[in-house]
Amino acid sequence: MLYTVSAVQILALVDALDELEKRSTGKLKVAQFMASLQDREKGTFAGDEWGEEDTRFLYGALNALSLLGMLHLVDVEKAVNHVAACANFDGGYGVNPGDESHSGQIFTCVAALTIAKRQxxxxxxxxxxxxxxxxxxxxxxxxxxxxKEDVCYSWWVLSSLSMIGRTHWIDQEKLIQFILQCQDTEQGGISDRPGNMVDVWHTLFGLTGLSLLGYPGLDEIDPVYCLPKSTVERVLGKLREPSAV
Amino acid sequence: MPAKNKGGVSKAKETEAKQQVSAQQPQTVRELEWQRYWSTNPLHEIVEKQGLAKLSPTDKRAYLNLELARSPGQIDKLSKKGQRELWKQLSEANIPLRSAPRPRDDQWGHDNAGRDIGDYTPEEYAAYEQKKSRLSELRLDSAFFKRDRERAYWKTKNEVTGEVYTITEDDIRAEKARRQEMASLYRGLGNKIHSSYENDPEWDDVVPIPQEEPEGALSAIAYEEDYAEAMAYLRAVMAAKEYSLRCLQLTETIIDMNPAHYTVWLYRFDIIKALKIPIRDELEWLNDVSFQHLKNYQIWHHRQQLIDLLHLTPGENKFNKRELARDEHNFIMQMLSKDTKNYHVWSYRQYLVRKLDLWTSDDEISCIDLMLSQDVRNNSAWSHRFFIIFSNPDLTTFGALATDPDSIINESIIDREIKYAQKMIEIAPQNQSPWNYLRGVLVKAGLPLGHVRDFAESFCSPLVKLDEQEEVRSSHALDFLVDIYNDADEKEKSIYLLRRLSEKWDPIRKGYWTYRQRMLQPQQS
Structure with a gap:
């Protein structure tokens, strides 16, 4: 599931989703695979045939299926109900109903509900x-x-706030300063915390975080898909055209 | 002649001295070989390095005599007297007559790691040679083993004794040891491939399936050779659907190298089921793996599958729920002692409470009491507390969400939890977890926040326009009071508190407080 989602995202990024029809087994087949991982009773999604379930997989499925225009293959309502059951008394969301609230999991839940238009x-x-x-x-x-604070949460927390239109509730200037402090100004890249080794993971979330904060010189990022806004608009825009092809 | 003779000797001594200068300890096999060669050709060294002109007339003659003597068939052309004279002169020149073989640049070759063996140090070279001879010795023995095993398989008779060839456990053990030694020698000789399975007689019947990368794959995965080999064998046995002890062992090897590989876990679980491996044994093995890989996802899913399986087959595994619950509790506590907030552990704990019906188990509630008394800021423990109390199916409405009020919860439980949260807030008033908890309990009980108005007010001095002298022990209390005053139609107090929160008590969230202020004063926005 996770690799499939990544593949769909990369194809979307390089505007090659149509290649799935030309050079591969087609969008439908890819979508059917992901749909087959849904538990039709609980609404949850498994990561693979093995069956580990987690809201990460649920979000991944809705993400990729919506980019392919194939959401109708799954029971979105049941999936939504499951996400709603992960809500906690403190306002956050966990991995499973009853599990502690966690920023990363909140991102997956809020993004899933946003894709399902159930905010x-x-x-x-x-x-x-x-x-x-x-x-x-x-x-x-x-x-x-x-x-402890960590640059990757600039993304998980900030994207969630962004989806519900409340990024201004935190001190944005201070967060920008924090992310910039995590930069390796000699070798490039961004780390989890100031002074640590940089890596691709934290560099991505540092940059996407800065983009959501409106830092100058960066493309706008879509908080739901973690793809450039222009990419998401192009892909979803194509889907909305009444099958012009 | 004597004078010349003397000159010759003294020159030779000079050459010797020169040689000693260049004869410092050789650093490599190549240097050693060249040193050996020059030591047998001192005059040639001078000629080659400095030119013929550098030789004294005596040495020049000795050099030419030597060249003549070393040229096959040339001496015979001289007269008997001439020959005698030549040998005499050479003997007086006191130089070695026989030359060591002249080193060739390519004579040492390269080892399998691509390194020129000529660059080895003499010690390295000695070890290298020793390994090579040991390896060929072992290869011979191994070849005999394979021959005998073949004979044993076909039940061939020994032509001399008439006995059928057999292979004993000891033979196999010896061959295993031999192959291990061979593998390590092979690797020690600069070979990158550590063929532990290839060399294991137990795996001889399996044809490994190596990973085929599509040509020009965007990013070739650089597997370690050991890992790649083990994976090749895994693919082979998985394709053959083999469920055996050796496969179980193989999965352990791979998990050890890459615990995040979920296919191998899936296969391992199938083997456990097929061979009916005692689940308690597997759980015990898993404990060790868990301690090594604290943040791995797969371990926890495997564990849940094992517990599910145990649950389904109570008879076979002499399933004793209390014993299992106790063991699992011990394991969980050990894991939490390494990281009290490990998300996987807590998530598994919640699964276990549901699965084994541990809602009212003493191990749960009193353990949480203990953990919170040790660290009142452990949000994971607070979250678990809320779960075991407000998701307990015996005491709550089935299917109620954590955020829903629930009218069937006993009042005494609500009172107890409110008092508990308040007690913990007193210990650390600026700790957000128990404030969140308190709010959650009040929502469950369907009580207004005003229920704890006095309590919240006790964390700040009377508010009305004290500004500079105001004393606040908890910004969370102010947050509560904003809602409490608003519900009680004391809006001005709420707005005042929101202003003070954004100005002084929690300025980092100024945006949040301003937003809430705007919501209370819609006409002004």
Missing amino acids: DLIDQDRLAGWLSERQVPNGGLNGRPEK
Whole structure:
């Protein structure tokens, strides 16, 4: 599932989703594979035939299926109900119903609900209140209360806030400063925390975080898909055209 | 002649001295060989390095005599007297007559790692030679083993004794040891491939399936050779659907190298099922793996599958729920002692509570009490507390969401939890977890936040326009009071608090407080 989602995202990025028809087994087959991983009773998605379930997979499926225009292959309503059941008393979301709220998981849940056009199920003020509590005095964001800040949460927290239109609830200037401090100014790249080794993962989320913060010189990023806005608009725009092909 | 003779000797001594200068300890096999060669050709060294002109007349003659003597058939052309004179002169020149073979640049070759063997140090070279001879010795023995095993397979008789050839456990053990030694020698000789399975007689019947990369693949995966080999064998046995102990062993090897490879876990679980491996044994093995890989996802899924399986087949595994619950509790606590907030562990714990019906188990509630008394800021423990109390199917409405009020919850439980949260807030008023918890309990109970108005107010001085002297022990209390005053139609107090929160008590979230202020004063926005 995760590799399939990545493949669809890369094809979307390089405008090659149509190549699936020309050079491969076609969009439908790819979509059917992902749809086959849904538990039709619970609405959840497994990561593979093995059956590990997690809201990460649910989000991944909705992400890729929507880019392919194949959401109708799955039971979106059941999936939505499952996500709603992962909501916690503190306003956040966990991996499974009853599991602790976690910023990364909140991203997957909020993005899934956004793709399904069911943001109405989110207690937005409560959630954003919890998310904005993630900012620590040095400007960075953490994933859970009393945990260390990390650049990747600039993305998980900020994208979630962005989807519900509340990025201004945190101190954006301070967060920009924090991300910039994590830069390796000699070799390039961004690390998890100032002074640590850089890697691709944190560089991506540092950059996408800066993009959401409107940092000058960066393309706009889509908070739901973690792809450039222009890419998402192109792909979803094509789908909306009444089958012009 | 005597004078010349003397001159010759003294020159030879000079040459010797020169040679000693250049004869410093050789660093490589190549240097050693050249040194050996020059030591047998001192005059040639001078001629080659400095030119013929550098030789004294005596040495020049000795050099030419030597060249003549070393040229096959030339001496015979001289008269008997001439020959005698030549040998006499050579003997007086006191130089070695026989030359060591002249080193060739390519004479040492390269080892399998691409390194020129001529660049080895003499010690390295000695070890290299020793390994090579040991390896060929072992290869011979191994070839005999294979021959005998073949004979044993066909039940061939020994022509001399008439006995059928057999292969004993000891033979196999010896061959295993031999192949291990061979593999390590082979690798030690600069070979990159460590063919542990290829050399294991137990795996001789399996044809490994190596990974085929499509040509020009965008990013070729650089597998370690050991890993690649093990994977090639895994593909082969998985394709053959072989479920055996050796396969179980193979999965362990691969998991050890790459615990995130989920296919191998899937296969391992199938083997466990097929061979009916005692699940408690597997759980115990898994404990060790878990301690090594604290952040791995697959371990936890495997564990859940094992517990599910145990649950389904109670008879076969002498399933004892209490014993299992106790063992799992011990394991969980050990894991949490390494990281009290490990998400996987907590998530598994919640699964286990559901699966084994541990809602009211003493191991749960009193353990959480203990953990929170050790670290009142452990949000994972707070979250688990909420789960075991408000998702307990015996005491709550089935299917109620964590965010829904639930009217069937006993009042005494609500009271107890409110008091508990309040007690913990007193310990660390600026700790957001128990405030969130308190709010969650009130929502479950269907009680307004005003229920704890006095409590919240006790964390700040009376508010009305004290500004500079105001004392606040918890910004979370102010957050509560904003809602409490708003519900009680004391909007001005709410707005005042929101302003103070954004100005002084929690300025990093200024945007949030301003937003809420705007929501309370829609006419002004």
